[in-house]
Amino acid sequence: MFRLLAAFIGLFLACSPAFAKDAGAxxxxxxxxxxxxxxxxxxxxxxxxxxxxxxxxxxxxxxxxxxxxxxxxxxxxxxxxxxxxxxxxxxxxxxxxxxxxxxxxxxxxxxxxxxxxxxxxxEGKTPIARCGDKGKFDTLAGIDKPDVTVIANPGGTNEKFDRAHLKQARIVVFPDNTKIFDEVAAGHADLMITDASETRFQEKLHRGVLCAVHPDKPFDFAxxxxxxxxxxxxxxxxxxxxxxxxxxxxxxxxxxxxxx
CATH class of the missing domain: 3.40.190.10 (Periplasmic binding protein-like II)
Known part of the structure; x- marks a missing residue:
């Protein structure tokens, strides 16, 4: 009886997804x-x-x-x-x-x-926008308006944050994350919400054009x-x-x- 039970437990563990993943890793x-x-x-x-x-x-x-x-x-x-x-x-x-x-x-x-x-x-999510518009987007309420376009890269935490918190703003998914900030600088989108560290870095790359919005006080914690x-x-x-x-x-x- 004990051997049968032991064999059954062994078979159960071997067939379970978690065990199979570890055993075959x-x-x-x-x-x-x-x-x-x-x-x-x-x-x-x-x-x-x-x-x-x-x-x-x-x-x-x-x-x-x-x-x-x-x-x-x-x-x-x-x-x-x-x-x-x-x-x-x-x-x-x-x-x-x-x-x-x-x-x-x-x-x-x-x-x-x-x-x-x-x-x-x-970390935490915070906006980056053209410097002249910086004061418009310091709150989610100020961003979540029908006439505001928010750009996001596909599949990551940025898009997930936008879809969870923005119900009226227009969300545009842009496939090339290496050029996405140029879209904001060119006026094709009003802002992007991303990690505070990235907004600081992109502010330096687009000095005088793009400004990080309160990167020291992001909207959330990460x-x-x-x-x-x-x-x-x-x-x-x-x-x-x-x-x-x-x-x-x-x-x-x-x-x-x-x-x-």
Missing amino acids: ERGLDAILAAGVLKVGSTGDYRPFTFKDPASGAFSGFDIDLAQNLADALGVKLEIVPTSWPTLAADFEAGKFDVAMGGVSVTLDRQKRGLFSIPYMR EKAYWLQSDIGLKGFVDQWLHQSIETGAYQKVYDKWFE
């Missing part, structure tokens, strides 16, 4: 070390966190530098795996990469699919972290590496390069 700390390669998924369209050069295909950015630091700490090579915001979750679940890096926000939906490192940046495959060993290593990077100043050095 090819990407984890041991696998990374054995293969000698850390695969990092990144969208390449979210400056200054990640950017893919359209000519060379090379990636650069804040999180790309940190990805290289992580690979160095592991003693393995870094391989950047291109992905996109609309396909990020599917690519993650397909095991195309070990970790997603590039301004990825912590969400409960993503938490269901994997693990997050300790957070490395506090954090950025690294999205990891469900391997506790990998999470433990990344957490400790990130903690030491912050405490030793290595993180700040990379931060100053891209944000100051």
Whole structure:
């Protein structure tokens, strides 16, 4: 009877989705070390966190530098795996990469699919608009009007925020996140709502044209972290590496390069 029960429990666990995913997972700390390669998924369209050069295909950015630091700490090579915001979750679940890096926000939906490192940046959604219109869009009530056009990149937390909070404003989804702020600057949209860090960066790139609206007091609370495959060993290593990077100043050095 005991053997039959044990066999039944074993069969149940083996057939359950959660167990099957862990048992069949090819990407984890041991696998990374054995293969000698850390695969990092990144969208390449979210400056200054990640950017893919359209000519060379090379990636650069804040999180790309940190990805290289992580690979160095592991003693393995870094391989950047291109992905996109609309396909990020599917690519993650397909095991195309070990970790997603590039301004990825912590969400409960993503938490269901994997693990997050300790957070490395506090965030929140805030508007960016042409400087002359900055005062019009400091509240959601001021934005949510029928004559206001809000632009968003597809599939990420920006579009989700807009659709959850704006019921009257016109929401336009623009497919190229590398050129989306030029659309606001050109007057094709009134504003974009995105992470405060990105509004600060884009304000510098479009100095005198685009202005971040209260980036120190965003509409909501969010954090950025690294999205990891469900391997506790990998999470433990990344957490400790990130903690030491912050405490030793290595993180700040990379931060100053891209944000100051």
